[in-house]
Structure formats: structure tokens, C-alpha cells
Amino acid sequence: MTRLDRYLAKRDFAVTPEPDAQGTPSAMGLRFSMQKHAATRLHFDLRLEWDGVLLSWAVTKGPSLDPAEKRLAVRTEDHPLSYLQFEGTIPKDEYGGGTVMLWDLGWWQPLHDVDEGLKSGKLHFNIHGQRLTGGWALVRMRGRKASDKGRENWLMIKERDEAVVEGKAAEIGQAQSTGIQSGRDFDAIAAGGKAAFPPRRTAARPKFRKPQLATLRDTVPEGDGWWHELKLDGYRGQAAIGKGGVRIWTRSGQDWTDRFAELVPWFERLDCASALIDGEIIAGAGHSGFGALQTALKHGGPLAFQAFDLLELDGKTLTDLPLRDRREMLDGLLSGLPARAALASTTVIEGEGTAMLDAICQAGGEGLVAKRTDSPYRAGRSRSWIKVKCDKRAEFVIVGYQQSDKRGRPFSSLLLGTYERGKLHYRGKVGTGFSDEGMAELAAAMAPLEVSKSALSDPDDAPARGVRWLRPELVAEVVYGEITGDGRLRHSRYLGLRGDKPAKEVEMDEEVPARNRKGEKAASDAKTAKPEAKASRKAGPKVAGVTISSPDRVVFEDTGTTKLELARYYAAVAPAMLDETARRPLSLVRHPSGLSDPGFFQKHVAPGFEDPIRKVAIDEADGDDAEYMYVTSAGGLVTAVQMGTIEFHLWGAKVDRLDRPDRMVLDLDPDEAVGFAELRAAAQDIREHLADLGLECGLMLTGGKGVHIMVPLRRSNDWDTVRGFARTFATILAEREPQRFTATMSKARRKGRIFIDWLRNDRGNTAIAPYSVRARPGAPVAMPIDWRELDHKRKLPRFDLSAAQDRAKNGPVAFPEPQSITREVVDRLEVFASGE
Numbered sequence: 001m002t003r004l005d006r007y008l009a010k011r012d013f014a015v016t017p018e019p020d021a022q023g024t025p026s027a028m029g030l031r032f033s034m035q036k037h038a039a040t041r042l043h044f045d046l047r048l049e050w051d052g053v054l055l056s057w058a059v060t061k062g063p064s065l066d067p068a069e070k071r072l073a074v075r076t077e078d079h080p081l082s083y084l085q086f087e088g089t090i091p092k093d094e095y096g097g098g099t100v101m102l103w104d105l106g107w108w109q110p111l112h113d114v115d116e117g118l119k120s121g122k123l124h125f126n127i128h129g130q131r132l133t134g135g136w137a138l139v140r141m142r143g144r145k146a147s148d149k150g151r152e153n154w155l156m157i158k159e160r161d162e163a164v165v166e167g168k169a170a171e172i173g174q175a176q177s178t179g180i181q182s183g184r185d186f187d188a189i190a191a192g193g194k195a196a197f198p199p200r201r202t203a204a205r206p207k208f209r210k211p212q213l214a215t216l217r218d219t220v221p222e223g224d225g226w227w228h229e230l231k232l233d234g235y236r237g238q239a240a241i242g243k244g245g246v247r248i249w250t251r252s253g254q255d256w257t258d259r260f261a262e263l264v265p266w267f268e269r270l271d272c273a274s275a276l277i278d279g280e281i282i283a284g285a286g287h288s289g290f291g292a293l294q295t296a297l298k299h300g301g302p303l304a305f306q307a308f309d310l311l312e313l314d315g316k317t318l319t320d321l322p323l324r325d326r327r328e329m330l331d332g333l334l335s336g337l338p339a340r341a342a343l344a345s346t347t348v349i350e351g352e353g354t355a356m357l358d359a360i361c362q363a364g365g366e367g368l369v370a371k372r373t374d375s376p377y378r379a380g381r382s383r384s385w386i387k388v389k390c391d392k393r394a395e396f397v398i399v400g401y402q403q404s405d406k407r408g409r410p411f412s413s414l415l416l417g418t419y420e421r422g423k424l425h426y427r428g429k430v431g432t433g434f435s436d437e438g439m440a441e442l443a444a445a446m447a448p449l450e451v452s453k454s455a456l457s458d459p460d461d462a463p464a465r466g467v468r469w470l471r472p473e474l475v476a477e478v479v480y481g482e483i484t485g486d487g488r489l490r491h492s493r494y495l496g497l498r499g500d501k502p503a504k505e506v507e508m509d510e511e512v513p514a515r516n517r518k519g520e521k522a523a524s525d526a527k528t529a530k531p532e533a534k535a536s537r538k539a540g541p542k543v544a545g546v547t548i549s550s551p552d553r554v555v556f557e558d559t560g561t562t563k564l565e566l567a568r569y570y571a572a573v574a575p576a577m578l579d580e581t582a583r584r585p586l587s588l589v590r591h592p593s594g595l596s597d598p599g600f601f602q603k604h605v606a607p608g609f610e611d612p613i614r615k616v617a618i619d620e621a622d623g624d625d626a627e628y629m630y631v632t633s634a635g636g637l638v639t640a641v642q643m644g645t646i647e648f649h650l651w652g653a654k655v656d657r658l659d660r661p662d663r664m665v666l667d668l669d670p671d672e673a674v675g676f677a678e679l680r681a682a683a684q685d686i687r688e689h690l691a692d693l694g695l696e697c698g699l700m701l702t703g704g705k706g707v708h709i710m711v712p713l714r715r716s717n718d719w720d721t722v723r724g725f726a727r728t729f730a731t732i733l734a735e736r737e738p739q740r741f742t743a744t745m746s747k748a749r750r751k752g753r754i755f756i757d758w759l760r761n762d763r764g765n766t767a768i769a770p771y772s773v774r775a776r777p778g779a780p781v782a783m784p785i786d787w788r789e790l791d792h793k794r795k796l797p798r799f800d801l802s803a804a805q806d807r808a809k810n811g812p813v814a815f816p817e818p819q820s821i822t823r824e825v826v827d828r829l830e831v832f833a834s835g836e
Contacts, residue, residue, distance in 0.1 A: 003051075003052070003053050003078045004022070004053060004078060004079075004080055006077035006078070007077045007078060007079055007080065008020065010077065010095045010096075011094065011095055012094065015091055015094055016090050016091060016094050016095075017088045017089070017090070018083065018086060018088075018090060019080060019082035019083055019086060020080070021080060021082045022052070022080050022081060022082065023080050023081025023082030023083070023084070024081060025049070025052055025081060026049060026299070027295070027298070027299035028287070028292075028295045028296055028299045028301070028302070029107045029109075029285050029287065029296075029301065029302045030048070030049045030050065030107060030108050030109070030110070031049045031081075031084055031105075031106075031107060031108075032046075032047065032048055032049065032104075032105070032106055032107055032108035032127060032128075032129060033047045033054075033084045033085065033102060033103075033104060033105045033106075034046050034047065034059075034063070034103050034104040034129070034131075034132065035047070035086065035087075035100050035101060035102055035103055036062070036100070036101040036103040036173070036186075037058075037096070037098060037099075037100050037101075038098045038099045038100075038101075038186050039090075039096055039097060039098035040097075040098070041060075043058050043059060043060050043061075043062070044058070044059040044061075044062040044063065044103065044173055045057070045058055045059070045076070045100075046058075046059055046063075046073065046156065047079060047083065047084060048108055048125075049081060049084070049108070050114050051114075051115075052081070053078040053079065053080065053081065054078060054079040054080065054081060054083055054084060055078060055118075056075070056076045056077065056078060056079050057073040057074060057075050057076065057138065057154060057156065058073065058074045058076050059071050059072070059073045059156050060072045060073075060074075061173065062171070062172070062173020062174065063132055063136075063156060063158070063172065063173055064158060064170045064171060064172070064173075065158050065163065065164060065165035065166075065169075065170040065172055066158060066164065066165060066166045066167070066170035067157060067158045067159065067160050067164060067833070067834070068166075068834075069158075069170060070155045070156070070157050071155065071156045071157075072153060072154075072155065072156075073138060073153075073154040073155060073156040074151050074152070074153055074154070075151065075152035075153075075154060084105070085102055085105065085181070086100060086102065087100055087101055087102040087179055087181070087182060087184075087189060088100060088189065089189065089190050099186045099189050099190045100189075101178075101179045101184070101185075101186060101189055102179050102180055102181055102182070103131070103173075103176065103179065103180060104129040104130055104131040104132050104180050105129060105130060105180050105181065106127065106128045106129035106130055106132075106285070106302075106342075107127075107128040107129075107284065107285035107301070107302045108125050108126065108127050108128065108285075109125060109126040109127075109128065109285055109286040110123070110124075110125045110720075111124040111125055111126065111135075111720050111721070111724045112124060112718070112720055112721050112724070113718075117138075120823055121139065121140030121142075121154075122137065122138070122139050122140070122823060122826065123137065123138040123139075124136075124137050124159070124724065124826075125137075125138075126285075126286060126340075128284060128285040128286070128302065128340065128342065130180050130265060130266070130269075130338075130341075130342075131172060131176055131180065131338065132172070132338075133163045133338045133339055133340035133341060134158070134159065134161045134162065134163025134164070134339060134340050135158075135159035135160075135161050135163075135728075136156065136157065136158060136159060137156075137157045137159055137830075138154050138155070138156055138157075139154060139155045139157060140152060140153070140154045140155075141153045141154065141155060158170075159728070159833075160728075160731060160732060160735060160833050161339075161340075161731060162339040162340065163338060163339035163340055178196070180265075181195070181265070182195040182196065183195055183196035183198070183199075184196055198245065198246075198265070198268035198269075199268065201241070201242055201243050201273060201274065202243055202273070203242050203243060203273035203274035203314065203315055204242055204243055204274060204315070205240050205241065205242025205243050205244050205245075205247065205274060206240045206241075206242060206274060206275070206276035206311070206312045207240070208238060208240070208249045208253045209238065209276065209311055209319075209379065210253075210379035210380065211236060211238065211251050211278060211379065212278075212309075212377050212378055212379060212380065212382050212385060213380060213381045213382065213385070214369050214381075214382070214385035214386060214387035215381055215382065215383050215385065215386055215387070216386075216387055216388075216389070217386050217387070217388055218388065219354075219388065220353035220354045220356075220357055220368065220370055220386070220388050221353065221370050221386055222352065222353055222354070225372055225373055225374060226350075226353065226370050226371065226372060226373065227348050227349065227350045227370070227371060227373055228348070228349050228350070228353045228356050228357075228368045228369070228370050228371075229308060229346045229347065229348055229349070229368060229369050229371065230346065230347065230360065230365060230366070230368060230369075231360075231365070231366040231367040231368050231369050231387055231388075231389065232280040232282050232306055232346075232366065233282065233288070233289055233290045233293070233366050234280045234281050234282035234283070234290065234293050234306075235250060235251070235256075235280070235281045235293070235498075235500045236250065236251035236278075236279075236280055236281075236500070237249065237250060237251070237256075237260065237278075237279055237280065237281040237305065238251075238276060238277065238278055238279075238311075239263070239267050239275075239276070239277045239279070239305065239307075240274075240275070240276050240277075241267050241268075241270060241272060241274055241275045241276075241277075242273070242274035242275075243274075245264075245268075246264045246267045246268055248260045248263065248264070248267075248281075250499075250500035250501070251500060251501065252500060252501055252502055252505060254499075254500060256500070259297055260281060260303060260305075261300070262300060262301040262302065262303050262342075263281070263303055263304075263305050263342065263343065266305065266337070266341065266342055266343035267343065269336075269337075270333055270334070270336075271333070271336060272313060272314055272333060273314045273315065274312065274313070274314060274315055275310065275312060275313050275314070275333065276310070276311040276312040276313075277305075277307050277309070277310055277311070277330070277333075278307070278308060278309035278310070278311055278377075279305050279306050279307035279308050279309070279346070280305070280306045280308070280346075281293070281303060281304070281305055281306075282303070282304050282305075282306060283295075283296045283302065283303065283304070284296070284301065284302035284303045284304035284342050285301075285302035285304075287302065290477060290495050290496055291495065291496055294496045294497070302342070303342065304342045304343070304344070305342065305343045305344075306344060306345070306346045307330060307334065307343065307344065307345050307346065308327075308330075308345065308346045309323070309326055309327070309330065309377060310326050310327070310329050310330035310333065311326075311377060313329060313333065318377075319376055319377035319378070320376050320377075321376065322373065322374045322375065322376065323371055323372065323373050323374065323375050323376075323377070324373040324374065326377065327345075327348065330345055331345055349745070353368065353370055353388075356368060356745070357388060357390075359745055359757075360390065361390035361601065365390060366389065366390060366391075366393075367387060367388050367389035367390045367391075368387070368388055369385060369386070369387045369388075370385070370386045370387075370388070371384065371385050371386075372384040372385075391479055392479065392480050392481070393477060393478065393479040393480070393495070394477070394478065394480075394508065395475050395476065395477055395478075395498055395501060395506045396416035396417065396418055396427055396430075396475070396476050396477075396478055396489075396506060397416065397417045397418060397419070397424065397472045397474070397475060397476075397503045397506050398414050398415070398416060398446070398470060398472070398474040398475070398476050399415050399416065399417045399424065399426070399454065399455055399456055399462075399469065399470060399472055400414075400415040400454065400462070400467050400468055400469040400470050401413065401414050401415060401446060401467070401468055401470070402415070402429070402463065402465075402466050402467055402468075403466045403467075403468065409439070410439060410440070410442075410443035411439070411442075411443065411446075411468075412431055412466075413429040413430060413431030414429060414430050414431075414442075414476060414494065415428075415429055415462055415463070415467065416428055416429065416430060416476065416478065416489065416492075417455075417456055417472065418506050418507055418508045419503075419504060419505075419506055419507050420507060420508070423457040424455055424456050424457055424472055425456065425457060425458055425461075425487065426456050426458055426459075426461045426462045426487075427483075427487060427488065427489055427508070428488040428489035428490075428492065429463075429489070429492070430476070430478050430480075430489065430492040430493065430494045431492075432492075432493050432494065433478075433493040433494035433495060434494055438494075438496070441497075442497070445474060445497070446468075446470055446474065449470040449471045449473055449474065450468055450469070450470060451469050451470065451471055452469065453469060454469045455469070455470075455471065455472045472503050473503050474497060474503070475497065475498045475499075475501055475502075475503055475506055476494060476495075476496070476497055476498070477494075477495040477496055477497075477498050478492050478493065478494055478495060479492070479493050479495060480492040480493070483508075491604075491606075493626075541564060543564070543567040543568055543571050543638050544567075544571040544574070544633070544634040544635045544637075544638040545612075545635050545638075546567070546612075546635055546638040546639050546642055547642070548563060548564050548567050548638075548641075548642055549642065550563055551563055551564035551567075552564065553593075553594060554594055555591065555594045555595055555646065555779075556594075556595050556777070556778070556779045557594070557595065557596055558777050558778060559778060559779050559800075561779050561801065563594075563641070565801070566641055566646070566773065566779075566801075567638045567641045567642065569773065569801045569804075569805060570634070570637040570638055570641055570773075571634045571637070571638055572805050572808065573771045573804060573805055573808040574633070574634035574637055575634075575808070575811070576770075576771060576807075576808040576811055576812040577637065577769065577770060577771035577772075577808070577812075578631070578632070578633070578634070578637075579770075579811075579812040580650070580769065580770050580784075580812065581631065581637075581648060581650060581769045581770070581771075582630075582631060582632050582633075583630055583632060583654045583655050583656070584630055584650045584651045584653070584654050584655070585603075585616065585618065585628040585629070585630055585650075585651040585653075585655060585658075586603075586628070586629045586630055586631065586640075586648055586649065586650065586651075587601060587602065587603040587649040587766045588601070588602045588603075588629070588640055588645045588647065588648060588649070589601055589602075589645065589646055589647035589649070589775050590602055590643065590644040590645050590646070591644055591646055591775055592643070592644030593644075595646070595775055595776075595777075599644075599646070599775060603628060603629075603766075604626050604627060604628060604629075605627040605628065605629055609629060609639070609640075609643060610639070611639075612631070612632075612633050612635040612636045612639060613629050613630075613631060613636050613639050613640060614629065614630050614631065614632060614636065615627045615628070615629060615630075616628050616629075616630060616655045618658060620764070630655055646773055646774070646775040647768065647769075647772050647773065647774060647775050648768075648769040648772045649766035649767065649768055649769060649772075650766055650767060650768075650769045651764070651765075651766055652664070652665065652722070652760070652761060652765070652766075652767070653715075653763075657715050658763070659718060659719070659763075660715035660716070660717070660718065661713060661715070661717065661718075661719055661722045661761065661763075662712065662713050662714070662715050662818065663710055663711060663712050663713055664710075664711040664713060664722050664725070664726055664761050664821075665708050665709070665710055665711075665726075665760045665761060665767045666686065666708070666709040666711075666726060666729075666730065666756055666757070666758060667702070667706060667707075667708050667755075667756075667757035667760060667767065668682060668683055668686070668706050668707050668708075668709065668754050668755075668756060668757075669705070669706045669750075669754065669755040669757050670682075670705060670706060670753075670754045670755075671750050671751055671752055671753055671754070671755075672705075673751065673752050674752065674753070674754055676793070676794070676795050676796050678740075678754070679706070679707065679754065679796070680790050680793070682740065682741070682754050683699065683707055683709060683790065684787070684790070686709055686733070686756075687699075687709065687787065689729075689733070689832070690709075690711065690729075692828065692832070693729075693825050693828045693829055693832065694819070694822070694824060694825045694828060695711050695819055695821075695825060696711070696816035696817075696819065697709050697710060697711045697816065698710040698711075698712070698784060698813070698815035698816060699784070699785055699786070699787055699790070700770055700782060700783065700784045700785070701782060701783045701784075701785060701796065701797060701798075701799065702768055702774075702782050703768065703772070703773075703774035703776070703780040703781055703782040703783070703799075704774065704776070704780070705796070707796075708767060708768070708782075710784075710815060711816075711819070712815050712816055712817065712818040712819065713818055713819060713820065713821070714818040714819060714820045716820045717820060717821045719761075719762060719763045721821055722761045722821065723758070723761045723762050725821050725825075725826070725829065726758035726761040727743070727758045727761075728829060728833070729758070729829065730743040730756035730757075730758040731743045732829075732832060732833050733756060734756065736835075739752070739753070740753060740754065741753055741754055741755075741756055742754070742755050742756070743755075743756050743758065745757075745759075768782045769782065770782055770783070770784045770812070771783065771804060771808060773801065778798075778800065779800060779801055780798055780799065780800065781799040781800065781801065781803075781804040783797075783799040783804055783807065784812065784813035784815070785797065785813060786813060
């Protein structure tokens, strides 16, 4: 018996036009559609791809964007994947007789295990459609599982997020009465009429414009004349709308409309005669990263377009207008699209760019782009657009490869170069970051490009042994640690091929000091790790069995704290600190020359980090392994200090179960205008709300202006569940008390409010470790405290090294016992969201 037996048995395929073929599963992401069905009773059919079929529900009245409107959804038989885009008329006397309209189409993203959700009767997910977006839930009605002749009755409910609409406008099913692809209504579908979509435009379609480019810098410009946007990890794109249809070009002017075809309908529905929109194309439907984008392009989606500039509109050129005016017109043009649409404008944040960069880098982002708000749009590299990166990454021309001596491996490394003044110069090699599939594709792409002679202008600088030279046509994107003094890459890792930029245009960005993940310049590994490693061989005092080089070096000038004193502090607090820190992947904030010099944020193993620091290989978002650090002893902590570490940041999971977080962290980050009394009251209220949901929490001072609320967890929930719960909880509080809380990172939205930062609850994101010293004046310490210690205080308690060491002698502060985010907890959260 197969899952489609019921579907096949109910239909006579000699009569009905419905498909009888199984269909092909999506290679990336899960497809979704909703069909409006004029059968005996008008209803909507929800289809969700899962396990080779379409899970199906018949939704009475259609979906509502108002969470208060719960719609009956009757579970029906699984449908074949080929039914996803079906539109047509089923004969009257056949099962389901009536006209079927393809009402919406896109992708869906489950937020927990689907099979478990179907079994328990609760399924939470995001929809990335052209009409439906945001978070949704299907909840089976209690006591109804086998009622009504075996039917399963569920409720389809909109979850509270930015896609919520209330009132009559929420009845989107009644308001939208044409097919999403064909533009036909029921009568036209029944009559077999031609597609009425896309709309025909008569205005001339704009031509490609050479794009404006950002200049790389290591510091963020500040001031009222700048705003900041996230640096996105995708392909630069220009979308032109006008007579002849939509065209989408890469940044070099290549027409990639066919490769970006999934985005075309979004531009076709914009209310304009013509337009030219500049932006970035990224992976959609909840996926992220350049590797995910490459996979999406290979398999036809999902994709998204983040628009950040409008160059032409309705025949008028806008490039001489100030950026602020162009952006206002862009937002107006996109205002008719649903929230969380695949076509959307980038988030603009005005205020402290450095603070924004800190948060972006801490969350694992790419960096930011700062733009002058009064600047016109000008082609080429511009100082009115400044990009600041968390990690260094750039494009390089593949000039050759070194053969591998391992069976089945087509090459060991790629030789890279860039152009300077028309000449191709050698930049080093990259030998990591290749998946098996990616390596095979690269080998196939390189094979027809092999030549006998190097195209480099300086071939003697490159290795010659075992090298096969290539015509310089392929472009690779590479992330790297630094460029050495002789122009070579260090600590490089391959990300993927880029087809949007000709090799002749690949030049090095202006080289700047590396940036850490705290917004400061980084000393290179060559200038920090090696000298420290050499110095450690000199005679020096030992702490926890580790020799401390340069023991008298002052780390904190304002307190006079030396490197030796910092090492002794971590050795003293180790028994209490390791209670929470041991066996978790670490990220470190390093200041090898002391706090007065720039430092950097490090998450991967680097030269000099030897035992007793442990190493663990972890799969990263791009599918590659990377070596991370963890500690199990005081010696591990002190070894990190010997290498210049001040701060320790922790994953929310341990190395033996990286897929199962064992804590949830809510970081309460108050605006400068928020007083301590307000912060204390907020923390206590959140504690009570969590208790009402069935979760007990602990409290930790961060050593800054905020606090962390810590919920210890059993390792029974996955990352999606914990992240989804934290985000939903924070969003509900922000919606209930918008003058008190915000759940978004925007500095503008944070004024006078407390930002409930839920972003730390994701795989790979970190939070400051208990008892960690902070790299700030005064050497403050992140300290777990008892809730009673907040009472009757006039200001936020502070702990210096001495006070923290005294506190640690009593052992770690007792956090609550680990708990689980159970179905009952989620049910209570739903009640909490409803305000009941």
C-alpha cells in the first residue's frame, strides 16, 4: 500500500484532468500551494510537500490573516507532487467535481519535526507564498480525530507576526479571486480561456545601468548623514520592468532572467509602467548563505530579492535624487506586497553603526553597508557607500590546480589570482571548503580549460610541482583570514563559484586591517599567535600548568590588571565557570597586546592553540567542516588567556549533542534612556510570564548594561523549536507592550525600549559565558546571580575580578533544573498570544 492509494482510487483518470503521475520532489526546500476549489461548497485546498507527497487539507472560507479567525481545515487524502500547480475543471459527477484555481504558490518551512507534529496534532510552520506569508499553525481539534466518518478536523490559524492583518482586509481568500499564475477567474478557467497574466506594459523597459559599488573600510562611518543596511550574501541584481516583460541582470550586465525566473512574478505584479530596481538576490524561504543560494539557483529556488535602490520609475531617471528620496519611492512601489514577501526592501537602520555591526557579527552575519542619505547614485566605486565586513571574503580567478595523490580526489587545492592594471597576479591557494559534489562539479568545469602555460604575470611566484594550468575564466568566492605582506592569502576557505562576474573584472578590494566580530581592527595571526607561541617557550610563571609569557603586560590600563593576574583569575574561578562552560564550542575575544590595542573575535582553531584546548569538527552552514575549540579544565581557560583571550562566548549546546540545545537565552538589552528600575521590572515580569508557561529561569548580569535570562533545557528540543519559541515569546511581549519592548535589532525601534534579543538561540550563535571578564574598561565580569539580588538595588550590580573571585568560591549559582519546551508549554504560549 502506498500513500497515494486513496488518491488514485477516488479518481477516474480517463475522465478527470487531474494528474496521475507522482511528480518530482524538490531538491531544496519544500513546496507549498493553495488551490481555490469551487466544488459543492467553495473551499481552499492547502498542499504541503512532505515525504514525496502533498499533505492536504480542505480549508473552509479560506485562510484569514487575523489570528483571531480560526478556520476549519479538514485533512484529506495525500496528493501527488504533480498536483502542486494544477488548475482546471474536474467534471461535475467526478470526485471533487468543480473548477480548481491555483490561488497561491511558493515554499513552506516547518518549525519542528513534521511527522511528530502530524501525530500530536500540532504543526507550526512558515509560509513563503505570493499571497500567504509568515507563521501559521495547524491544530487538530480535540476529540475529533475519528469523527465525521473518519475525517480529521483541524484548525488553520495565523500566528502573530508582521504579516498579521485584522478586520475585513484579513479575508485575503475572498479578496483575491484570480489564479496566481494565469490571472484567470473561475469563469475563464472553466471556459478554457487564455492566461490573463502577466499584465502587458507599453512603457519602454529601462536599460541596464552600471551599478554603484561600496568601498571597503574597517570602521563604520557615524553621524546623522548615514544609514546602515545589512551586507547580504548573494548576487547583485538589477530588475527592469517595462514593455517586453521583466529582465533581471547581474552586476556585470549579464541577463540571468532564466536563472532568476522564480522572482519574475513578484516584479510583474508591481503597480508601475516601468522601473529599474537595484538589489541583492539571496536564498529564500528561510535559507541563508552563498552556498544555499548556489543550490537554489541550481534547482530553481527558493530565491528572494532584497531591493535597496530605485534608479528609474515610470520613465523618469532618479539617480540624481538623494538616496533618502529614492528609497522613499522604492518603499512606496513595494508597499502593496505582503509582509515577508520574496521581493522586499532591505532594512534601514539609522543610529550607531558600530553597535549595529557588533550585533550583526555576533549573530554570524556578513557585515554592513553604510550609505550617505543625501548622495546621488553614481556608477563605480564610491565613498558615499562604505562596506564593513565581519569576515574577509572576495572573488579570485582560478588560474590552476594542484593534483591530488588521494584516490577519488580530482585535485588538492586551487591556485588563485587577481588582476591589477590588466595583469594577473598570484594570490595563493585554497584547499578547504569543498564538498564531494562541489569538487566533482569544479573538476568538470576546469577540464576543458586546461592549458600548458600559466596565465600569471608572475608564474615563478606560484608553485609548479603537480600543477595543471587553466585559462583564467572561472571565478571563486573565498573567505580568508588575511593577506600577507607579499600579497598571499592565509587561512582561506572555498565557498563556491561565481558566474555573475567576468574574470577580467576580478581585482583585490583595497586591503584593510582585519575586523573582528566586535567592531574593532584585528591583529593578524601572524603578528599575534606566533609571537605568543614563541614567547611561551621562555621562562615564565605557570598558572594551571600553563607557562604565561609577558606576565607583566598590562591588559586593562585603567585598573592596572596584568596578563598574569587575568590568568590567575580564570584559574581561580574555573570550578564555577566550567560548570556551564565545559564541553561547549567557544568563540573568543582576543586582545593579544591588551585592551588598548584592537582585538578580534575568533571561533575557529588557529595556530598556537594547543592542548589543553580541545578541538571539534563541526558542520557549518555551507556544508563544510571547520575546527572549533572547547575546554574541559582550568588549563584550557588559561591557555586561551596565554594567547591573548579576554572574553569567552558559548554555544547553547555541548559538543556531544550539537543538534540539541540545553539552554535558551533571552538577552535584555536596554536603550541608554532606560533606567535600572525599568530593566529590573522587565526582567521580573518576564520571569513571571515564563513561569506561567511552565518554564523556570535563572538570571545573569552580562557585565554591560543588560541581563541574560537563562532557561536550562533538557536536550529534547531541536534548534528550530527553541529559536521559534524564543522569537514568538519576544514578539508577543513586544506587541503587547510596544512602548516597553522591541523584538527587532533596529536602533531606531529601540529608543526608550528594551530589546529582547532572541537571536542567540540558533545553532552557531553564542552568548557570553558566566564568570567571563568583558573586554571593557574596569574589567567587569558576567555574573550569574540570584533573583533576590535585584531587589532593593538602585543600580545594576557590578562585579570586578576580586568580587567575582570571592563569589566563585561558593560554587556556581544554582540555576533551575533542566526543562523541556513541551506541547503543553507551546499550548500555553498560544493562549498567552491570544491574550486570554
